[in-house]
Amino acid sequence: MYAQMIQSTGKGVKTLDEMEPEERAFQERINAGGKIEPKDWMPDGYRKNLIRQIGQHAHSEIVGQLPEGNWITRAPTLERKAILLAKVQDEAGHGLYLYCAAETLGITRDEMFEALHEGRMKYSSIFNYPTLTWADMGAVGWLVDGAAIMNQVPLQRTSYGPYARAMVRICKEESFHQRQGFDIMMKMCNGTDAQKKMAQDALNRMWFPSLMMFGPSDKESVHSEQSMAWKIKMNTNDELRQKFVDQTVPQAQYLGLTIPDETLAWNEEKGGYDFAEPDWNEFFDVLKGNGPCNQERLQTRKDAWEEGAWVREGMLAHAAKKRSMKVAAE
C-alpha cells in the first residue's frame, strides 16, 4: 500500500501471558478497541514501526503529487485543471497531516525529509511509474486512489490515535479523488478512438503496478502478524488485493476496457476473481531504486527542499527579529 514492506521489529508475537504488566495493559487496551495516545506508554517496537509506516505513508503523499502534477499545466480544460490541482493539493495536505501524526512519536518533519532524501525512508512504488497521457490522470485516480482507499478506510480504526484521526480526515477529503479519476476514464472511453486508445493504454501500464501497491503476499510474515496484533495493519495484503480486483473488474467492464490479464476469471467457489500475480522482481527493482522514475522523483523532492532552504531560513530569521523587537518594545 502507501506503506509497503514495513519490517516489524518484533520477533514473533508475544502472548498476553508472556508480557510484562505494562505491555499487557497496552495490548489489552488495543484488543478492546481502545486508542493509544502520544504520551501513553508503548513498546519501542510499536513506536518505531509506526514512525516508519506513517512516515512512508506521508512521503508517498508528497512524492505522489509529482506524477499527477506532471499534467496540471497540460490539463485540457479549465475545470479539469482546477479539479486536478485541488486533488494534488489535497495530497500535500494529507502528507502534512501524516507528518504531524508521526511527529507525535518523537521525530520531526525535517528529520523525515532528510531520511527520504538520503534513501533511508521509502515511498510507495507506484509513484515511480510515469504518467504519459491525460488518460493516466484518470487511471491514477481510479486505480491508485482506489487501491489506496482500500487500505485507508480500515486504518481509520487503527490503534494509534493521531494516525487514526489523520486517516479520518484524509478519507473524508479523498472521497472525490477516485471519482474524478473514474470520471476522466468515462469521458475518454466515450470519446474518440484516440481517447479510447489512451484509456486502454493507461490501464495496461497501471494495472500491475496498482496490484503491487498492496505488497507481496504476507501469509507467512511474522512482521504482518505483529502489526496486525498492534492494529497498525488492519488487513492482509492478499485480502486487500483480492477486494481491489473484485471491485475494479466490473468497473473496467463498464468502461469497455480490457484488464491486461488473460488468466483473469471469476471463481464461483471463492466468490472472487482469480488473477495473475504482478512481476515481483520488477517490484523489488523499483523498491531498490530502479523504477522508471525513481531518480527524477527523488531529485525533484531534493531540489525543492534545497532550493527552498533560503526561504525557510529567511522567514524564520524575520520571525526572530520580530520577536526581539517586540521584547525590546515592552
Next chain:
Amino acid sequence: MSAALFEMLLRLGDNTLVLGHRVSEWCGKAPVLEEDIALANTALDLIGQTQMWLGYAAEVEGKGRSADDLAMRRDVWDFRNILMLERPNLDFGHTMMRQFLFDAFHRAQLAALAQSSNPRVAEIAAKAVKEATYHLDRSAETVVALGDGTEVSHAKMQTALDLLWPYVGEMFESDDVDAQMAAEGIAPDPDGLRAAWEATVRDTLSEATLTVPQDNFAHKGGRTGARHTEHLGHMLTQMQWLQRAYPDATW
C-alpha cells in the same frame, strides 16, 4: 456585441489565466508544504476567476465560443495579459514578488470593478476581490519576511524587485478601450489606480528593507497583444497541447 467590453474582459481573464498557470507550476515543488498548499489555493482562485471572466467574455462575443475555447484555442497575439504575469517563475522570491506587485494592483482594480455599472462585472469582481485581498495579505507578509530575513533572502528579493520593476508600469497603461469603459462606468481607468498602488507597495517594500528602483521605464505590449514575451508561446504549448492535438475530442 461591445468590442471594448470583450477586450476588457479578455484583459481581466487572461491576467488570471496566465498567472494562475504560472503559480500552479509550483505544485509539489514549493520550499515547504504549507507554502505548497497556499500557492495551490492562490492558483485555484485565479483559475476560478478566469472561468468567470472568460465565460462572460465568450457570452459578450456571441460567437458560440466558451471560456475553454478562449483559453485553449487562441494564439499568442490574441492574449491580453500583462507581460509581467507570463514571465517564468524563476525562484520563489521572484514568484512572490510578482504576486505581491500584481495583488496590490488586482485588489484595487477589483474593488473598483465591484462598483461597475455592468452588473455581471460587478458580481464577478465582488467575489474575486475577497480572494485578492487575502492573496495580497499573504504575498505582502512573505515579501516583508524574506526582504527582512537573512542577507541571502534580502539579496534575492532585491534582485526579484529589480527584475520585475520594469514590468509594473504596464498595469497602469490606458488606451481607448479603457477610456470607453471608464466613460460607461464599467471599469476604472487604470491610471487612476496608480497612486494608491504606489502607496501600498512603497510601504510594504520599505518594511521589507528593499529599495525601489528609480527607473520607471515600462515594458508594454501584453495587454494590447502588440508584443508578448517569448515566454507566453512556450506556456501555450503546454496549456493548449491536448486541445490542439485532438481538436475533435471532449474532455
Next chain:
Amino acid sequence: MNTTGPTPSKRTGEWPLFEVFIRGQHGLSHRHVGSLHAPDAEMAVKNARDVYTRRNEGVSIWVVEAEAIHASAPGDKEALYDPSNDKVYRHPTFFDVPEEVGHM
C-alpha cells in the same frame, strides 16, 4: 522501553510546530483540527487558513505553539485498563466519515 517517548529535537532552521483550533460555522467552540509548521504565529494563522479551511470548514482560527501546551499526565495503570476514559476529553474524533467513503 520508554514511557513518554523522546521529545522532538529542536533542530536549527526548523519551523516550530503549531496546534490549530477552528470554530466551525455553527457558533460552536474552537476545536483542535490538527497541526502545522510556520515561522511565527501570524504566518501560522495564514497557513491554517490555507491548510485546514480548504473546504470552508471554519470562521475563526486559533493557533498555539505546540510547546506552549500543557497536557495532563498520561493515564496511570488503572486508567490504562479503562481506555474510553482519557480518550474522550483529550482526543475526540472531530470529523464524521461521509457515507461515500464506505463504498468507494
